[in-house]
Amino acid sequence: MDIPAPLSVCLVSDVGKFNARPLLAEAITLSPLLDLSPEPSSEAIRVVAKPDNVFQIYEPDQEQPLASYKIKGNIAKEVMLLLEHLAAFRNLSRLPAPANDLSGKLKVRFGQLLRPADRRQPPQYEPLVPDEAHGEVALKAGQNLVIVVTNPTERPVYVYVVALNALQRSASRLYPYGDASVRLKPTESVAVGSGPDYLITLDLPPGCRSGLDPMKVFLSHASIDLEVLSIPEFGKPYRVPDDQFGTGSRLDLELRCWLSGQPLPPGTSLPESDLWTLVEQSVRVRAY
Numbered sequence: 001m002d003i004p005a006p007l008s009v010c011l012v013s014d015v016g017k018f019n020a021r022p023l024l025a026e027a028i029t030l031s032p033l034l035d036l037s038p039e040p041s042s043e044a045i046r047v048v049a050k051p052d053n054v055f056q057i058y059e060p061d062q063e064q065p066l067a068s069y070k071i072k073g074n075i076a077k078e079v080m081l082l083l084e085h086l087a088a089f090r091n092l093s094r095l096p097a098p099a100n101d102l103s104g105k106l107k108v109r110f111g112q113l114l115r116p117a118d119r120r121q122p123p124q125y126e127p128l129v130p131d132e133a134h135g136e137v138a139l140k141a142g143q144n145l146v147i148v149v150t151n152p153t154e155r156p157v158y159v160y161v162v163a164l165n166a167l168q169r170s171a172s173r174l175y176p177y178g179d180a181s182v183r184l185k186p187t188e189s190v191a192v193g194s195g196p197d198y199l200i201t202l203d204l205p206p207g208c209r210s211g212l213d214p215m216k217v218f219l220s221h222a223s224i225d226l227e228v229l230s231i232p233e234f235g236k237p238y239r240v241p242d243d244q245f246g247t248g249s250r251l252d253l254e255l256r257c258w259l260s261g262q263p264l265p266p267g268t269s270l271p272e273s274d275l276w277t278l279v280e281q282s283v284r285v286r287a288y
């Protein structure tokens with residue numbers, strides 16, 4: 001399994017003397033997720049030191065900062081954790097589906113929920129068809145999304161649904177709803193977000209006319225540690241996984257490799273029968 005390239009970072013100072021630069025540069029160099037760039041480039045995140053321990057983080061080629069923070073504690077540690085958050089989100093966003101015998105065999109459909117399920121009747125939903133130009137499905141803000149997963153194979157699979165938020169650089173687990181993995185038996189289906197207790201209501205930030213919510217549906221023969229699927233909003237405390245094994249399943253191990261930027265531990269054995277796959281769909285949310 002290939003590990004993604006480290007996130008390129010360039011340090012820039014708007015103050016006369018950047019006292020924390022040597023320690024921050026060392027921390028970046030030691031992180032498997034980060035790579036220190038000597039000069040700004042079209043691919044490098046810029047960290048700009050301002051007076052009074054204020055640090056601004058810029059995406060490549062952007063004039064407005066992604067975020068601005070006044071660091072009160074350990075500057076090198078705190079800035080490095082922010083950068084590793086960005087790298088982990090980027091890696092999860094780019095994680096590809098592996099080529100294996102499970103690829104393309106499970107059915108995942110996206111729809112607009114018209115009526116939630118209740119004790120007397122199943123949910124009613126309308127299928128969403130991806131547009132030809134971008135492959136997106138579209139809903140209006142305030143409408144509810146439903147994701148229907150069917151297992152036509154001869155083996156049970158575990159289902160995990162994650163919504164990515166590119167503005168917040170966050171990942172939210174939509175399914176399973178509780179604290180335990182849920183297995184889908186052969187021929188069985190689950191309608192995620194169909195109610196009555198859990199709905200997936202899509203919304204937009206104030207003043208925003210359109211947004212894109214990428215959805216990732218993971219299907220695995222073996223279960224994972226659910227915590228690995230969540231990344232909080234950028235700026236809130238987050239540490240990349242330091243446990244490289246989790247449950248020891250192939251999906252759990254490979255998720256941790258991508259989130260931490262580290263290869264599989266030496267001698268790790270992955271059973272050939274433990275497969276996983278991934279279905280991705282971007283959902284366009286419009287204000288009208």
